[in-house]
Amino acid sequence: MAVAAGPSFWLGNETLKVPLALFALNRQRLCERLRASPAVQARSVVLLQGGEETQRYCTDTGVLFRQESFFHWAFGVTEPNCYGAIDVDTGKSILFVPRLPASHATWMGKIHSKEHFKEKYAVDDVQYTDEIASVLTSQSPSVLLTLRGVNTDSGSICREASFEGISKFNVNNTILHPEIVECRVFKTDMELEVLRYTNRVSSEAHREVMKAVKVGMKEYEMESLFEHYCYSRGGMRHSSYTCICGSGENSAVLHYGHAGAPNDRTIQDGDMCLFDMGGEYYCFSSDITCSFPANGKFTADQKAIYEAVLRSCRAVMSAMKPELSARQGGLCRDCARQPRSAQHRGTYSPGARCPLPFHRVSGSPEVLAADGSTVVWAGGPQPSASSACQAAPCGPQAYPRTPALNLPACTPRAWRTHHPLRAIVFR
Numbered sequence: 023m024a025v026a027a028g029p030s031f032w033l034g035n036e037t038l039k040v041p042l043a044l045f046a047l048n049r050q051r052l053c054e055r056l057r058a059s060p061a062v063q064a065r066s067v068v069l070l071q072g073g074e075e076t077q078r079y080c081t082d083t084g085v086l087f088r089q090e091s092f093f094h095w096a097f098g099v100t101e102p103n104c105y106g107a108i109d110v111d112t113g114k115s116i117l118f119v120p121r122l123p124a125s126h127a128t129w130m131g132k133i134h135s136k137e138h139f140k141e142k143y144a145v146d147d148v149q150y151t152d153e154i155a156s157v158l159t160s161q162s163p164s165v166l167l168t169l170r171g172v173n174t175d176s177g178s179i180c181r182e183a184s185f186e187g188i189s190k191f192n193v194n195n196t197i198l199h200p201e202i203v204e205c206r207v208f209k210t211d212m213e214l215e216v217l218r219y220t221n222r223v224s225s226e227a228h229r230e231v232m233k234a235v236k237v238g239m240k241e242y243e244m245e246s247l248f249e250h251y252c253y254s255r256g257g258m259r260h261s262s263y264t265c266i267c268g269s270g271e272n273s274a275v276l277h278y279g280h281a282g283a284p285n286d287r288t289i290q291d292g293d294m295c296l297f298d299m300g301g302e303y304y305c306f307s308s309d310i311t312c313s314f315p316a317n318g319k320f321t322a323d324q325k326a327i328y329e330a331v332l333r334s335c336r337a338v339m340s341a342m343k344p345e346l347s348a349r350q351g352g353l354c355r356d357c358a359r360q361p362r363s364a365q366h367r368g369t370y371s372p373g374a375r376c377p378l379p380f381h382r383v384s385g386s387p388e389v390l391a392a393d394g395s396t397v398v399w400a401g402g403p404q405p406s407a408s409s410a411c412q413a414a415p416c417g418p419q420a421y422p423r424t425p426a427l428n429l430p431a432c433t434p435r436a437w438r439t440h441h442p443l444r445a446i447v448f449r
Contacts, residue, residue, distance in 0.1 A: 050113055070169060097143060155188070223258065273294055295314055
């Protein structure tokens with residue numbers, strides 16, 4: 023990355039320097055979008071609240087802090103308990119940092135001045151969080167635009183900024199969320215460079231895992247190696263998500279690796295390993311899944327399914343181009359016109375808009391699903407896309423179970439194999 027003049031985030035050695043100009047540009051883009059909206063009044067001010075530091079239950083043990091994503095997108099601040107304000111008309115920014123007690127220096131280190139944070143984060147002004155009400159009052163904003171909206175992945179509502187005295191202001195919590203979300207969808211060149219870095223380091227870590235894995239090792243040893251490489255070589259203290267190190271039948275569990283199944287199986291001869299892991303640098307995430315045989319040699323079934331998925335992935339990548347929607351890329355025409363229904367949600371392949379959304383690929387035995395997965399037919403006639411969609415009300419009952427491949431050892435990712443379908447979906 024050609025580092026812009028001004029402060030940067032950098033962890034030294036061979037880690038990436040990220041210019042704070044990246045976040046100034048994000049704020050500028052947001053203001054331009056808001057100013058273009060007829061719903062936004064003159065003298066509007068965006069108010070965002072950063073993440074809060076937490077403790078482990080009732081103890082004094084701190085939980086490693088990671089900044090709230092919207093706040094990071096706008097300010098790039100790594101410290102907890104901060105707020106940020108952006109004047110929509112002028113684009114000027116104010117960072118509010120907590121006023122720390124003198125005892126903080128003994129336990130946590132040096133207490134920095136407001137000038138330190140102003141220079142570190144390249145903002146226009148820095149004030150203390152206990153002064154938010156008075157500082158904003160002096161700005162005489164017509165409205166405070168706060169963030170409230172649903173995360174469509176989790177169903178959770180993002181936290182709306184709140185402070186003592188906010189009731190004295192005119193607050194709108196419906197305008198900001200769709201606008202800032204749309205800004206985040208489109209990445210700037212600087213953001214793309216950071217994403218390339220996180221994916222490069224994470225890819226290197228996956229290769230190290232592949233070289234190290236041996237029959238008889240524990241899955242968590244591979245998790246440890248991945249995280250060690252990402253942190254020691256890439257400065258990635260956080261992972262993007264809990265590492266999924268599934269071997270054998272565990273590779274069929276979408277979110278394996280959780281506390282109840284903590285990557286603790288012993289890897290067996292003949293197992294397929296599915297390792298879904300990604301490092302995170304400065305709140306920029308990667309998400310990479312690799313499937314390979316633990317003993318280094320594919321069985322015939324493993325090879326057939328692996329190559330089918332590989333061909334499908336390459337077909338998707340070769341078809342990718344600007345202005346092409348995901349629906350155009352995989353859904354049949356009938357289903358592309360219909361929204362995802364409550365009946366289908368949570369029952370079939372993630373990302374799908376109907377029970378069996380697929381596109382037949384040149385008469386081959388596998389078909390490409392809308393979410394980029396591959397449907398491998400286990401035998402019997404292959405129904406057309408339209409007939410599968412018409413069978414949606416009865417879903418899994420539409421097709422009786424038929425003898426399948428020897429799946430446990432050849433599973434890149436089997437989705438809902440207990441459903442009595444003729445097809446097994448891999449991701």
